[in-house]
Amino acid sequence: MSEDLKVWLERISRLSLIRISSEEEGTILNDMRKIIEFFNTINSLDLSNVEPLFMVLKDEPVVRNDEVGEALSVDEVLKNVKEVEGGFIKGPRTA
């Protein structure tokens, strides 16, 4: 990771939409550095001939039949929504 750590943090912040306040920045950068060093301990391994395992294996697939089931009532859907308008969920601008 050759980039400057701060620039790096800004890019990751943008991608994950997590803003770090200036107070938090110092500790976070420090912690990140240590943790990434910790991650980098796996660099010493040569695993070019190993297949990755993303999920521990299963035998039979689980699929669903094309049959209509129950939907939530609109009250249940909107119960936790803070801003509602005419049954629609109010959201931020997209432009």
Next chain:
Amino acid sequence: MITLGRLIRKGATELVELFRSDPRLIEEYVVGTYEVIDRVEDLVRSYITLRPLNEVLADGVKVREMLTNGFKGRLAGLLIAVKDVIITKNLRTTCASKILYDFIPPYNATVIERIIGEGGIVLGKTNMDEFAMGSTTENSAFFKTRNPWDLDRVPGGSSGGSAVAVAAYEASIALGSDTGGSIRVPAAYTGVVGIKPTYGLVSRYGLISYGTSLEQIGPMTRNVSDLALLLSVIAGYDPRDSTTLRVKDLDYMKFLKPTPMKKYKIAVIKECVGEGVDNTVLTAFSRSLRRFEEEGLEVLEVSIPIIKYALPAYYIIAMAEASSNLARYDGVRYGYHVSVEGRTWDEVYAEVRSEGFGLEVKKRILLGTFVLSAGYYDQYYLKASKIRKLLYDEFMKLFEYVDVVVTPTTPTLPPRFGEALTDPLKLYLLDTYTVVANLTGLPAISIPSDIVNGVPVGLQLIGPRLSEGYLINLAYIHELKSGLKDLVPTVVSGYV
């Protein structure tokens, strides 16, 4: 107090039988539990949401009526504490996070449906590390839960609240979740029993996701019989969870035998009993091994060098999955909200997520995003997944000639508050022995190994896929020999 205590002290399996023969006892039991809670909850603080007594009593009355009419629910009348990472319909579910501080789910997790179907009563939602990210429950956004054995020590995490609720007799049984040791570590620190089942044995529908490919819901109880009972109820295929297994036999009670059901060969991993482990823990560990040897079981030593890469591989994968699973929290459909009008989505989302998530959660999301990002995916996420494959293969090979692997559950005694937080890695190292089971999907149980200086130490047993029965058998035997069951921590000793 003593008369109330008589029901509270009883194990879940015994209570279920008692209630079946005399359903009116449920009321006494519920009142008694709440009396204990009244006295200890301010000290230990297990519950984020505790249902009012009258509501729970009403549920108890309903179960009583059902029992009188011939209902044979396997958990009928029992009070269950549920980790606040599990969805409960119409009962606030927060994940110990500000971002879900007022979330009222419109549906039940599958495990909750099964529990209710067997007559179980959910009395409250327990404290945890925010979004299950932590090993001490110190990362809760709301408050600290304290270890009932020593109020200056952590109860472990992330299922700290559930562990303490059960350890302090504030519930008979509890549900936790385990992504990297989050059931086993608090079980070890509080002297209770907890199991992380084989991946896919218990449905994750309704488990708020953190590390999808790593985690399972599991029972936390004061003794092995209760664990077998609860596991039998919650385990099994769920068509709503594509990762569940079609397992035929789910009766774990039949493994509660006082003698070995098989000539188990037990392995100790050399790399797990070396440096970094407290002497007190090692001593307790040796005592446990001797107990098995006394049963005529063979204990041998094996070496798995790759195991030292398990921890970084685990965190890379867990954080990657976390960054993905927590992307949905933006305040629009539920949870912590900021006004949207006039502002673009990236502005609004960044504000919600920055104010709603705690620091540890933010760190993990950032790091998870990093290890999945373009240019780094191969070096981190992909490589960690390869380490996972190697570990998996090693354990598969090992279990060809060995039946069970034992380790101390944690390398140290439960830390004091703040101790594990001085350095980011210190916290992660508490999971050293537990993450292997999550990476490989294998079942692992933690049982009390000893009490050292008034503080519990745990023993971990790891078995091959779907070997929960044998683990329960061995745990049961150890429990009989050690007498370490239904322990009473200092804080509660006056009340039960």
Next chain:
Amino acid sequence: MSNLDVKIGLEVHTQITSLKTKLFCSCSSDYRGKPPNTNVCPVCLGLPGALPVVNVEAIKAALMVALALKCRISDVLIFTRKHYFYPDLPKNYQISQYDGPGSMPIARDGYIVISVEGGLKKVRIRRINIEEDPGKIVYPTGSILTSKYTLIDYNRSGIALLEIVSEPDLRSPKEARAFIDKLRSILEHLGLVNPELEGALRVDANISLAGGSRVEIKNIGSAKDVERALTYEIIRQSKALETGEKVRRETRHWDTVRKVTVPLRVKEFEEDYRYFPDPDLPPIKISLKLIEEVSQKLPELPDQRIERFMKTYGLSDYLATVLVSEKVLADYFEECVRYCGNPEMVGNIIVNDFKRWVDEMDIEVSKAVKILTPNQLCQLVYMLKNNIINIKILKEIIPKVLKYNKDVSTIVYEENYIDISNEEVLMRIVDEVIKENPKAFRDALVNPKAINYLVGQVMRKTRGRANPELTNKLIIKKLKELSGV
């Protein structure tokens, strides 16, 4: 506009409208017209703890398309998470597929054959993905760019989509259109997609000129608009090149009202979707047995149908191709031929007249075939064949039938198109009059004067153009038949 080394690639998103439920949950797929947020469940709303389970029919549908497009099918089905934040995406990631390490699309490396000037052309298909549709955003105050906030309806969230991506083999807007038309016809013939449903087919077009930057035009709703948008883009980009201006690599939006492409918000940084295999969805083996099963059930595809039309009905390549370009049209043709034979005549009428007017009047073909029914068209064929009308008259009749939604015979009589001394034609009118005047007819059996009344009615109906003597003769003939004399 010379061929400035135009390269066009298309990404088509099509809903699998034949499915009853969404892709990963059992909510109904029939979401159109429902009040907002009434067709949602924990899974498609992305509630914490909810998990996806894949619809088995969606897998089969994808395999059908893969076979029809002659693709290589993956032996395992893997879903990937594609991460980006947007209000219509409840989980802030889309479950999709990815062509990269750890994942693969369900099918790859196929082709579609299209008709171009001078013959046929193979357009390569790069990949087919299965993925989920996001919800719908409404802009309550102003437009996408000016609205102060958005309103979101998640009824559509989770609907099953197929993303079909072509290689940049297309060389003109016309070819692009032909590609979309052919693909649409294939999907219709497979019975998987009803393209007349709003939003069922969406196209993103990528175009570059003379090896320059690639411009993406997103979310175009019809084949026609694809042709228009690309034509516009070529002009826009050519002008820019002429004036020495550099064409930027960007994403644009086709404004279907103003008929121009407009730039969308420029992103300050490169989007990074952080693809990784979705751990909630274990890989599913695509067995040879399953492929066989799907293959057996494949209906007749457009290319096969075109060949059959040419062989069985003796149609020209051109006629057959146009007819088969829309399944409804091809079905219509075959039904007409069943009724009254004369395939070549029927084919010509449908292509040169019917379709031409349907397009011009902007009616949906499925509606138009209910107005000019096969029965109706056959009447025209009959009249043409028997020289009752000529081709010129036929060409006038058809648009009038479509426009006024009236019977062929009504138009024919009202507009005085035929000389009503043809006995058969006149007999039909007599029959109508008799049916409409039962009392008069019964009277006529006894009273000869009543016959005059009936003749009068026939004259009225034909605006005085019927041959009165012949009319009289026919009425008497009818009376004789019915009285058994």
